[in-house]
Amino acid sequence: MIDPAVEQMLREDPASYVIPAEVVANVTATNTLEHALMVLSKVGYSRVPVLDPDDRLQGMISLAAITDRLLHVPGAAVDQLSRYTVADAMLPVDHWVDDPAKLETILNYMIDEPFVPLVNEDGIFQGIITRREILKRVNYLAHNLNDQYNVTPKEHTES
Ligand code: 2BA
Numbered sequence: 001m002i003d004p005a006v007e008q009m010l011r012e013d014p015a016s017y018v019i020p021a022e023v024v025a026n027v028t029a030t031n032t033l034e035h036a037l038m039v040l041s042k043v044g045y046s047r048v049p050v051l052d053p054d055d056r057l058q059g060m061i062s063l064a065a066i067t068d069r070l071l072h073v074p075g076a077a078v079d080q081l082s083r084y085t086v087a088d089a090m091l092p093v094d095h096w097v098d099d100p101a102k103l104e105t106i107l108n109y110m111i112d113e114p115f116v117p118l119v120n121e122d123g124i125f126q127g128i129i130t131r132r133e134i135l136k137r138v139n140y141l142a143h144n145l146n147d148q149y150n151v152t153p154k155e156h157t158e159s
Pocket of ligand 1: 019023024025026043044045046047048049114115128130131132133
């Protein structure tokens with residue numbers, strides 16, 4: 001369990017650490033892998049969400065998954081990627097949250113994931129919570145904990 005004081009400071013205004021869906025780069029499962037490669041190269045991110053036409057989160061596509069797919073194509077050449085769709089290389093969504101205030105869950109997922117998707121109860125994609133935004137909060141906490149709480153070491157007791 002996260003220490004309540006730490007949680008309160010990290011969790012202040014949870015919506016503010018969500019990158020909203022409108023500004024998250026994404027592709028659809030029916031896009032070609034060539035298109036997905038172009039999107040990833042243009043935005044500079046290594047992994048982005050895959051959405052269906054109703055904005056439901058379907059999976060993830062990454063540069064690594066596209067490269068891996070390419071390496072399985074005989075005589076691998078980038079133009080061959082137009083014969084495949086995102087669905088052919090898409091990764092499953094292992095972790096997501098339905099509430100940005102679920103900080104303990106988010107921190108646990110974030111040990112292994114660079115971002116955690118946020119979806120509503122209907123599975124509609126709402127945005128992402130990134131390591132960067134959470135680290136900004138941790139940085140704030142590290143600099144301000146002593147302003148809001150009395151933090152003193154516990155008495156050392158000899159046994
Ligand atoms: P990565 O693409 O592996 O990016 C790792 C970190 O590199 C990012 O961490 C960010 O600090 C920096 N970075 C990479 N490309 C950037 C760019 N075009 N502009 C600014 N900074 C860039 P986070 O910001 O914590 O993001 C974690 C992951 O979340 C990213 O991993 C990416 O997969 C995803 N992501 C972040 N913002 C996104 C967005 N607007 N659209 C789609 N995916 C996004």
